[in-house]
Amino acid sequence: MPLISTTLARVKPSPTVAMTTRAAELKASGKDVIGLSAGEPDFDTPQNIKDAAIAAIQAGKTKYTAVDGLPELKSAICAKFARENHLSYTPDQISVGTGGKQVLYNALMSTLDPGDEVIIPAPYWVSYPDMVLLAGGTPVTVSATVDTGFKITAQQLEAAITPRTKWFLFNSPSNPSGAGYTRTELKALTEVLMRHPHVWVMSDDMYEHLVFGDFTFCTPAEVEPGLKDRTLTVNGVSKAHAMTGWRIGYAGGPAELIAAMRKLQSQSTSNPCTISQHAAIAALNGPQDYLQSNKALFQQRRDLVVGMLNDADGITCPVPEGAFYVYPDISGCMGKTTPKGQLIDSDEAFAAALLDEAGVAVVFGAAFGLSPNFRVSYATSDEVLAAACRRIQDFCTGLR
Numbered sequence: 001m002p003l004i005s006t007t008l009a010r011v012k013p014s015p016t017v018a019m020t021t022r023a024a025e026l027k028a029s030g031k032d033v034i035g036l037s038a039g040e041p042d043f044d045t046p047q048n049i050k051d052a053a054i055a056a057i058q059a060g061k062t063k064y065t066a067v068d069g070l071p072e073l074k075s076a077i078c079a080k081f082a083r084e085n086h087l088s089y090t091p092d093q094i095s096v097g098t099g100g101k102q103v104l105y106n107a108l109m110s111t112l113d114p115g116d117e118v119i120i121p122a123p124y125w126v127s128y129p130d131m132v133l134l135a136g137g138t139p140v141t142v143s144a145t146v147d148t149g150f151k152i153t154a155q156q157l158e159a160a161i162t163p164r165t166k167w168f169l170f171n172s173p174s175n176p177s178g179a180g181y182t183r184t185e186l187k188a189l190t191e192v193l194m195r196h197p198h199v200w201v202m203s204d205d206m207y208e209h210l211v212f213g214d215f216t217f218c219t220p221a222e223v224e225p226g227l228k229d230r231t232l233t234v235n236g237v238s239k240a241h242a243m244t245g246w247r248i249g250y251a252g253g254p255a256e257l258i259a260a261m262r263k264l265q266s267q268s269t270s271n272p273c274t275i276s277q278h279a280a281i282a283a284l285n286g287p288q289d290y291l292q293s294n295k296a297l298f299q300q301r302r303d304l305v306v307g308m309l310n311d312a313d314g315i316t317c318p319v320p321e322g323a324f325y326v327y328p329d330i331s332g333c334m335g336k337t338t339p340k341g342q343l344i345d346s347d348e349a350f351a352a353a354l355l356d357e358a359g360v361a362v363v364f365g366a367a368f369g370l371s372p373n374f375r376v377s378y379a380t381s382d383e384v385l386a387a388a389c390r391r392i393q394d395f396c397t398g399l400r
């Protein structure tokens with residue numbers, strides 16, 4: 001009998017983690033490597049949030065809490081949803097977990113039966129299909145293209161829905177493409193969903209606060225209130241408040257679903273870290289002014305990276321609406337050979353050669369379900385980004 005379960009054997013390890021680890025190993029061995037693969041803000045957690053955590057420790061708030069979150073945190077989350085998304089939830093409609101990742105995982109684990117399908121637009125966040133597989137479901141990917149700015153159309157969504165569709169898993173702004181759906185584009189999708197009452201909607205709004213220019217963030221239950229009773233609106237403090245290591249994510253949704261997720265969490269991890277929950281209360285209830293300044297900084301970085309990548313031979317890089325990623329198309333590099341003789345026949349080969357010959361770590365597009373592309377995370381300084389993009393330009397110029 002094999003040790004590892006057949007379910008786990010279907011799942012791939014995270015390629016983004018693999019690339020970040022590989023880049024760190026090369027750096028440790030003395031190679032000059034610029035890492036653009038990690039998906040976290042380069043800012044420190046704001047001081048008021050750290051202070052709240054320290055105060056919680058000093059006050060002895062170091063014990064278990066209610067399984068899916070402290071009442072004060074749930075109140076802060078209800079207030080956030082009302083203030084920023086015009087969504088009215090009661091505390092029994094809120095779930096708090098160890099990162100947005102656990103919340104998404106709990107929702108899929110508590111609802112999927114074998115054969116249930118989950119529609120996932122590609123390019124997608126690497127964990128979605130594997131979480132669906134772990135939960136025993138079937139991922140159904142719908143591919144967007146560079147021409148539509150990496151957004152799927154209403155027709156594509158309609159065509160993907162079957163009687164077995166359980167969830168539509170939506171993520172805007174997107175990891176990896178940065179694509180954000182406008183209200184009109186999202187409305188076209190919600191109109192399709194209104195015609196299929198058996199389909200639930202999971203909206204991953206993790207990058208809500210990172211949107212640029214005059215783009216306005218919106219979420220499905222807000223755009224179409226008729227969907228609210230079958231929508232799970234997922235969010236978290238990781239990206240907006242530079243709190244990736246604190247591990248707090250949350251969701252609002254129907255009480256029956258939230259109760260199921262609580263049951264699962266009660267038999268797996270129990271409550272998320274008590275101290276982090278106190279920090280998250282400070283993040284949600286405290287001053288929000290740094291969100292604006294972070295946004296301005298990220299927009300400047302996006303413009304720098306998009307401009308420099310579009311100047312590289314064989315690369316086309318659309319301008320994304322949000323997040324801190326770009327997802328350039330590298331069709332123009334395919335079939336070429338590097339100075340060291342590596343044939344670029346896939347985006348995986350491109351990323352491997354870029355790391356090996358130019359010392360830049362990016363994540364290849366196949367990991368996100370749409371090729372040939374690669375993902376750049378621009379959550380780093382202008383100097384580092386400019387140096388990395390110059391290396392990418394030189395690498396592309398050297399392809400024959």
Ligand SMILES: Cc1ncc(COP(=O)(O)O)c(C=O)c1O
Pocket residue numbers: 039098099100101102125171174175204206236237238244247248249
């Ligand atoms: C689209 C998306 N959803 C969810 C998450 C998970 O966030 P957390 O760190 O809160 O688990 C990430 C993190 O990279 C993400 O990119």
